Amino acid sequence: MLSAVIDTGYNSTRLCIYDVFPNKTFRLLGSSKFFLRIGEGIEEGSSISENKIKDLENTFRLFRNLLDKKNVNNIKVVGTSAFRYATNGLDVAKKITDIIGSQMIILSGEEEGKMAALGVIDTLPIDSGVIFDLGGGSLEVIYFESREIKEVYHFRLGALKLSREYKSEGELRKKIRNELSILKPIKGTLIGSGGNIRALGKMDQKLSAYPLKSVHGYIIKTSEISKYSKVLMNLDPEERSSLPGISKDRAYTIHTASVVIEELANILGASSITISAYGMREGVLIQDKIDDIQKNWLDTISREFLIDPPWEIYNSFDNPFMKLSSFIATIMKEAGFLDPYEACFRFLKYSTIPGFEDNDVLISSLLCKGASGKLKKKYFKLIKNNYNKKDFLKMAKEVKEVVNASVAGVKI
Incomplete structure (x- = not known):
């Protein structure tokens, strides 16, 4: 519909x-x-x-x-x-x-916060923590546990509003700290929604030559936000818009937004922020929780290709990265791509995949790249904290064998 x-x-x-x-x-x-x-x-x-x-x-x-x-x-x-x-x-x-x-x-401030939280909870594999939605005129902070919204706080700390009211960084930070002092330390993950946190994520990705194009599920360190805020507050809008990932329109709010986000993360005691590509609009759209989000989103992806979801292959693996890579590779193979593993890699690299964090998508995409036989040395640096080269290539080979056997009609 x-x-x-x-x-x-x-x-x-x-x-x-x-x-x-x-x-x-x-x-x-x-x-x-x-x-x-x-x-x-x-x-x-x-x-x-x-x-x-x-x-x-x-x-x-x-x-x-x-x-x-x-x-x-x-x-x-x-x-x-x-x-x-x-x-x-x-x-x-x-x-x-x-x-x-x-x-x-x-929408009231509380309603706006609830809608933003629903949009995030429906598209990221998160259980408990704090979600914030930073707009031009307000900031909503939502505490949630077991995917249930518990408390919603509303502050008049919008990025555009603050940029017009405060020219001094010291006064700006004092205002934000005073307003946010009522918040409790975080228990779980801090997730950010809104155009400004997404712009900061895009800038961080480009500066670090990150291979995925979507910021959904991307994790940015609070210490990096702190570095960016100090630089952005000392640039004019034209200079800000010359930075990677920052548009001319976003340049009018990104500096104050970075300070709000930094101060919020520090008050909550969060060392990093997970970025959501979705938020209030998607909450308004659905206005309900999606159960078993990963399977539901994978079901939707497969049906967009007019292919029945390959659950038998997905369920044949225990490793979550092998589950995702084999699922997408099977879709690409049944869709008729000459190199389904390269197609799987590109699909995961360039698409926004709801239901998964960026590390899930990154490692799964590289498994597909490994299955295509084209995994370059630079990619192994991205997975060194999870796997060594030998084990990873073995996993990629197993994904390829299972997908090929299944599509050929061999019982798994």
């Missing part, structure tokens, strides 16, 4: 169109994003300006035309911090509702 989510926030307005499947998984078909910055200038007791309202109305007319062309009828529209802060938020939401034909819901 085709569905759309439109998220209008303090900094940006974005339309995402999804194909949603019966098992609650989804595929992002396309998106359109505009940095309208409707929250700029909103103070306590003030309103969204007429110029910003006109920009918003024009953007929603574009969205309405696009949705009509794609024949998308199931549309969810949400407004976040700018609508909560502005005195005319409800009036603007009504104007938008009239244009798009679906009611805009203004």
Whole structure:
């Protein structure tokens, strides 16, 4: 079923169109994003300006035309911090509702946090910890245990909002520390959602020549965030936009965002942050938990190739990396690729794979590369903490033998 989510926030307005499947998984078909910055200038007791309202109305007319062309009828529209802060938020939401034909819901800070947490929990193999969602106008911090949301905290610490209010790094850090002092130390994993943490992840990947292209499940050290924040706070927007992974629009918020993320991680006592490519929009889309996320997402991937999921091969291995690599390699082989193992490697390298952390995808992709007989020396540096060369090549050979035998019709 085709569905759309439109998220209008303090900094940006974005339309995402999804194909949603019966098992609650989804595929992002396309998106359109505009940095309208409707929250700029909103103070306590003030309103969204007429110029910003006109920009918003024009953007929603574009969205309405696009949705009509794609024949998308199931549309969810949400407004976040700018609508909560502005005195005319409800009036603007009504104007938008009239244009798009679906009611805009203004999310409270708690609701925004819950939706962000659902989007993360449904797409990463995580059990307990803290999820944060950093936007242009607010920060939501969500504690969860056994994949259940327990507490939601809401702070007016949005990256664009802070960039307009604080020019001194010292005052900025003091403000953030005072606000976040009520938080408890983390028990579990710290996961970050939002465009700024993803941009920091992309920059970190490019600077370290990381081979995967997706930031979903990528782990960045808090110490690296600290290094980046010190540099970013001393650059102007043009200089920031020249850095790898930082767009011109993101350059207006990435410096303050890096400070918020650094201070949050330090207060929680987290040495690293796992990045999610998904968040609030996907939570709004599904509004429920996905059970057995890895199997459900693999089921969706196989059916996108119009192939029945090769569970027999998947279940023939105990090693999680061999499970994933053999599953994807089998799909590629049945899809008719001349070198299914090279195709498996490229698919895992360039795709966002929900349900798995980046290390799962990285090692599985290199098993496929090893099965193709083209594993270069540089790749072994990436797996040295997990396997030695001899054992790893043995695993790759076993994956190839099992996949070849199964596809040829030999009983496993």
